[in-house]
Amino acid sequence: MIKAIFFDLFFTLVYPCYLDENEYNVIGISSSEWEKYAENRMLYNERAKGKIKTEREIIDKIVNSMPYILTDEQKQSILQKREERMKRALLTVDNKIIEILGRIHVRGVKTGLISNADIIDIKYWNESPLCELFDSVIFSCDVGMLKPETGIYQLAMKTLNVKPEESIFVGDGGSNELCGAQNAGMKTIFTEYLDCKTVNQKEKINKYADYHINSFDEILKYID
Known part of the structure; x- marks a missing residue:
């Protein structure tokens, strides 16, 4: 039984695209x-x-x-x-992502964030609509560990008091994060909802993906 879903942040839940002036x-x-x-x-x-x-x-x-x-x-x-x-x-988060995170909570499943980020990246996290949708948030700059190090996943699971077999990690595959999650004993979901990868990238990432989704609501079928 899945008790917690852990998410990557950038290119999984938000897309830090370049603006008119960068x-x-x-x-x-x-x-x-x-x-x-x-x-x-x-x-x-x-x-x-x-x-x-x-x-x-x-x-x-x-x-x-x-x-x-x-x-x-x-x-x-x-x-x-x-x-x-x-x-x-x-601050500009896709509505479907917000909706699905809410529906995950309604089902009694905990949500955690595991993000490689620096202090600039997370400066406005508390103002994000995502902030209130997570039971636990782990930023690498706060804990001195980076994905795919096993320790950062273990810390996230410990924070929510769940076991690896009760956990799923969702990410776009950057930083070899799905491999790290599997090494920590988690099931993994490779998402291309916000960022579609090249054929070569997909091939490499899929080696460490238990599941693959293109639409964010597909996550729900893996927690039933």
Whole structure:
């Protein structure tokens, strides 16, 4: 019997799409070049594990790794645009997702969040309509662990007092999260409701997916 469903956040429940004006526009580079530096594994792990304590320091670390010299004003503008993008993602949630999370609760199943995120990513979490729909929230920057580390899933299950065989993890497959969930003993659902993957990406992710969904309401059939 399933007693808890755990969800990834970005690209599973919210989509942090770029806006009309974004971080990379301040520098005059492409989004792909910006991502190359912003998602550098070493820098990402540092901030997503909570080792960087201020929003501005996160931006400083990213831009200082680039071959460009930026003014203090430009750095502040990048921070503002990144915060605006994440705020919009957290506050603009698909209605079907909100509906299904509510229906899960009605069925007596607990909900948990397990997200790799830094302090900028989660700054507006408490204002999100998602906030009140979760019984437990685990952000990597708060606990010093990242998916797919087994420990972060174990902590989430311990928080809700459920066993692995009573748990399902739902995610888009980023950060090898479904593999991590399976290693922790959970069943896994690969969702493409918000973000459709390429054929090659699907092939890799499906290796660690017990189930696959394209519509968010399909989750309900796995908790009956």
